[in-house]
Amino acid sequence: MQNKRSKLTFIFLIFLLIVMLLVSIMSGSVRIGAWEVIHMISGKKDDLMNYNIIYNIRLPRTIAAFFLGGALALSGYLLQTFFNNPIAGPFVLGISSGAKLTVALTMIFLLERGKTINSAGMILSAFAGAMAAMGFVLIVSFYVRNMSILIVCGIMTGYICSAVTDLVVTFADDSNIINLHNWSLGSFSGIDIKDVKEIVIITVIGLIMVLMLVKPIGAYRLGETYAKNMGVNIKLLRAALIVLSSILAATVTAYAGPISFVGIAVPHILKSMTGTSSPGVMIPGCFMTGALITLFCDCIARTVFAPTEVSISSVTAVLLVPVVISMLVKRHMAQS
């Protein structure tokens, strides 16, 4: 905790998170009061229907949104650190779309053979896709140092992957296609308690590993040369950044499909709240802010046009794109 402002921000975030968790469980087609929610979570089974709604639908969804949102923001933060650039994120660089494509291909391939995919397979195939897209971006970045070109390449990759995904989805002939379609747009619906366990394990491990990088990331802020001079193992750090951000982004994509802009926007929101770029603040802060924003967006996605559910990416785009744009404009003004 670097300064007073960071501390206040954290207190504020924790408070909002508690409120948001409650709201997330309360809201939906059946309204459940706050007291009842607190009552239920503490283990009382007064109303069996509401109990089932909370434990089988809303609680898993809320927890998933919490952890996956955090993972997504963290992935964005790592990528921004890696590229030393503020507009990097798993979605703009095409990593989420790459993961989406491989998951879709795997699913359809298996479904046609009458098999269903388990979550480990989902994550593995998502990770493979994420790494493939990342590899492409890295190759481009090796030749082109210009970040704008890199982002354009990432977005193009994303489009190609989405196009291919749409194509295979269109020509797939299975009843699960609807699910697949929903998933490919990004949604937290249909996540069950078993998924939640896996999500929590993976993201918590990921978070801990990222926290281990606090020191080298702090030094890396002065650029590669100085970091190296301070004794940072640059190759190891860069590899860790890539692998961890890909795992986190792939996990999110595997369970909830591609979710846009959380990865880019959250680090900026946090920086402007805390006024520091210290990784000791940024890493836990990004996780919490990402969780908060994702929860909030998920609530909107499923309540605004209820009973129809909007894809979460639509909500995140509407809410976060202005943040990203205003950040870009501000930086440009500050530079010139």
Next chain:
Amino acid sequence: MNDSILKTENLIIGYDKDIVGNIDLTVTAGKILTLIGPNGSGKSTLLRTLAGLHKERNGIIYLNGKSIISLKAEEIAREISVVMTMTVKPELMSCREVIATGRYPYTGMFGRLRDEDNSIIDETISNMGMEDISENPFMSISDGQKQRVMLARAICQEPSVLILDEPTSYLDIKYKLDILTRLKELVREKNIAVILSIHELDIAMHISDHVIALGEGKILKEGTVREVFRESFIRSLYGIENSSLEFIGSVPWFTDENNTEDVNNIFKAFVSPKTDQPDKEEGKGSCPVLMIQGTMSNAGKSLIAAGLCRIFANDGYRVAPFKAQNMALNSYITKAGGEMGRAQAVQAECAKRTPDVSMNPILLKPNDDHTSQVIVNGKAIGNMTAAEYFGYRKQLIPVVREAFDRLAQSSDIIIVEGAGSPVELNLNKDDIVNMGLARLIDASVILVGDIDRGGIFAQLIGTLELLEEEDRRRVKGLIVNKFRGDLKLFDEGVQILEERSASKVLGVVPYLKLNIDDEDSLSEKICRKEEGEFNIAVIRLPHISNFTDFDVFAQLPEVTVRYVDSPSELCKPDMLIIPGSKNTISDLKWLKTSGLYDRIKSLSYEGTVIFGICGGYQMLGRRIEENADGEVNAEEGLLLLPVDTVIHKDKVTREYRGSIAGATGILSSIKGIEIKGYEIHMGQTDTYEPLTEFTSGKSGYCRENIYGTYIHGFFDSKEVLIRIVRLLAEAAGKKVNTDTVRDRAVYKEDQYSILEEALRNSLDMELIYKIAGLSKP
């Protein structure tokens, strides 16, 4: 301390292909190593490779004796820190946070700063005077400030090697100075080794201990500043052989001359402060120091110091005079060939000691109103403007200290002379002559005022009032000097002085009419003076020998002997002497490159009397030829006398008794005078045209006002000296009193005795002994 920290063996550096190969270099603690060379010559790559930031293509880098590949990144980081050229743009980091990253190699797993780290960071910030900006965002400060922050960061890393890539580029003069001063301090105080690359050659010349020039894929030259910064080399290094230099002002190099080896040693001694000073406490304790300071120039410090030297010497003490820095044209050459101020040489005689450059380690010889030649430990190190010298002065403190310590080892007491007034408040920073020196060597001070010029109370009490409290406590007594008339009349004055100043008046010294070389810079304006003193210029050859030939002139108070080594100093002397040389051909070449050759020739056309003694005589001729191991080495001389010289191995050493066989020009009437002297030379000089024999036995010839002879001690005989000086003075319309010429030693001793007597009578010697901490015998 001569331990090498970083060392390379056959190092080859580069990216995709080799850029520089065969790099064998050694980086030593407490030294600044500078890389120069054109853009793209591989300076940055070398720095990055040495810092372990970039992999070498071949060869080995040793850090403290271990191959750098075998070391962990953090181990290297604790030894080497860098300040590179790339701009860092850390978002939302305060300057303090940036500086704190220097502690990275020392902190634990999560990089949490310990109290220890914080105190190092705070200390660095306050040392660099950055408290006011430390909490500002790094991105909001100026480029100069950023560079300072990056330097502070590197210092926080507590390295033993600091590597900087063009640390002063793009900075304004203020930050340049700041960074360079800081580096010098680091080297001195923390004994850090510094490696830097730089494009500003003038800065490189001033800051470097060792220079490496990169070009054409290799180390083109390596050595001291003097060795590397030669005009022809630097021009070829940067490919500007034929470029015009009109836009860069003074050139950042030395002219191509031969006298490098001795100067190099000086430069080394000059810039490398020895940190391991041998038992200076002991030296200090065992040797009391009395320092004579004056209220103004010409208050009579030198004479009082000389008199005290004589008194202590006659009382059986080993006494030595000392003055840290002298500004004078009238210099003295010691037996070892070093140059020093004449005042200290005289004081040394009073002290019955052989003059030694340690007694006056720094001598400034003004060239004109703007620059002076700086002579350190008897050797010239170059010309500097006053501003340059003031900036430089601080680095001379170790030189002064070492010279003083050398004297202290062989003395019971040292009489130190100050310079000018100790309260020139605008010039007192880094003072090394007055109170700054007194503090350095823990001296007791006696303040001398000049009553002859009036205002004695204001002089003495005013000076005391202006001194810092600490310095004022050093002043143990006052002397009123140059009093004319009845001493009793001033008794009341003494009382008032003692009451108002709370210091003891040690005595009132009468105005003494003495003929002692007590003044330092009587001839500062010699160049512009049409009339005035009779002045003799002696060419200060790099390998000058037998300079005592010219000591005799010191008997004549109106005669100034100047040692000259550049055309601008030469001006218009009444007599020019080219002295003997230990290496005639090389010195003749030096005459040509220094521009003196042409000036001497033009003086000869104007009819100036030119004497050549021994090697100087050989130079006056048409040609000097040397046969060394079958190789013929020949050089054209000044063509002023029609003689040729062949140098061979047989050395002629003999006493000479003869006479002046003939004379021409102004001196034609000295014919027939008997002379005694000696010859030491290795050449044979013969005429190729009919010529007037000057000194008999074919030992010298003359034509018009050009006189050449092999005889050393030519001027020693009284008659020759008086006749020559009179004739020349008459011709120049100047008045020279030659009555004082007697047996020189006897005469001087007389004068010294008069001085001693006068001081013993007027000063409270018992009290002075008490101040000095010695017992009066």
